[in-house]
Amino acid sequence: MSFAEVIGQQQAVNQLASMAGSGKVPAALLLAGMEGVGKCFTAYQLAQVVNCRQSAAADACGTCPDCRQIARRVHPDVLLVEAEKNQIKIDQVREIHHYLGFAPLSGRFKVVIINDAHLLNGAAANALLKTLEEPPAQTIFLLVTHRQQQLLPTILSRCITVMFKPLSRVALKEILSRQGTGAEARLVEKAVALSGGSISRARYFLDTDNLSWRDDFLSRIGALTPESYEDVFALAEEVGRDAERIDMTLYLLETFFRDALVLTMDPAGGGQCNLFHPDLAELLQGFAAGRSATELLSLLEELNRLQSRLLFNINIRLALEALLMKLVARR
Ligand SMILES: [Zn+2]
Incomplete structure (x- = not known):
């Protein structure tokens, strides 16, 4: 796993790689764009890049213990926060604060990935805002969303936005073929047309x-x-x-x-x-x-x-x- 694994999002990847390569990844990034275009997947690649032990460049080696643990989503310095019953609540933000109270255990950065960040409820968003205003050292927040306009303007203003585009039909076919769906070509063609550029929708219609x-x-x-x-x-x-x-x-x-x-x-x-x-x-x-x-x-x-x-x-x-x-x- 590394940036090279991200298919069809060259512009977003270039932007992230250039931040990582210059050692200037902002404390808060907003990964925005429609559902199913690889935002969360890319967030994990970035977590590898900033924590890879072997490569100091703009991409990760994919083979060191940190890279491997992140790929398996078991790295102690990468936290994924997701909605429970369609909401991210203040208790979850308190857990983030607690988690950030300790220095990175293994990697160089603690990376907090908040998936579907637009589902932060009011209290949770305000609590998060305080942290975004004064983020602890060696911390990177990656807010992932397909409904950017539903986030508080104060949160948006704390983040650098990286936009992800709908995936091209060629990119979708390549991803599906790598995932080995085993579906026949005609069905793939249909699902890809129906997907509107989203891999999750393409899979749905397969x-x-x-x-x-x-x-x-x-x-x-x-x-x-x-x-x-x-x-x-x-x-x-x-x-x-x-x-x-x-x-x-x-x-x-x-x-x-x-x-x-x-x-x-x-x-x-x-x-x-x-x-x-x-x-x-x-x-x-x-x-x-x-x-x-x-x-x-x-x-x-x-x-x-x-x-x-x-x-x-x-x-x-x-x-x-x-x-x-x-x-x-x-x-
Ligand atoms: Zn590595």
Whole structure:
């Protein structure tokens, strides 16, 4: 393991390698960018680079005891903090303070990786802020997030941001092939198109059960007509009951609307190679027919609002019902 293992994030890696190479890694870094693009993985590579015993350069050796322990995620100087029940609480931040009360045991730096840092609750974020204002020596905080805008501005202002991009289709295929999924090429192609640049989503759609669920869900959305009020209620209720899939459901709606928008602007389908759902072209054509770009943009805006309200325990069934009602009413 080392920076060389990170695929498809050259810019972020260059930025981090240059900090490490010059011995100037800031006390707090924000690793931001959408889900499933390798932010947490890269955080561990950085933890190796700053703690590697054999290499003083901008990359880790990957073989010394520190590198190996970090790769196995058992190094005493690297702490991973993750949400419990969708929240990072003040007790967890107190544990960080306690952990930082002692000098590094083995490595040169203590590295605290806070995954999904946007899930820090108010009290926890304020407690963390105090530490970020006066970080202990030999400490590096790596805040990992795909919802940067939900972090306190005061926390953001203490961090240097490193942006991670959506992964290219080539990068996604290479990662999947290294991970040895054993999936056939056509399925990989489909999953990669559907992923929107996220390896976690690509893996999700490599599962044929999840793929069938998408086929079923989107064909029902595509089949909605002005008389489909009952179908709208039924769909909204099902989605409301399936809390685990809510993010993925909204993602499917978003990508479906986006594809329809592409087809509206380019009815000949010349842009098909860029569609998320190229295999559902016929369904998409039917859905896009008779809808204007303005309508689809407004549906996408509505959906965005719904997505940003998700964290506030909104009633999903009602919110989705309202959205789908607009969808059928506008035909
Ligand atoms: Zn090493």
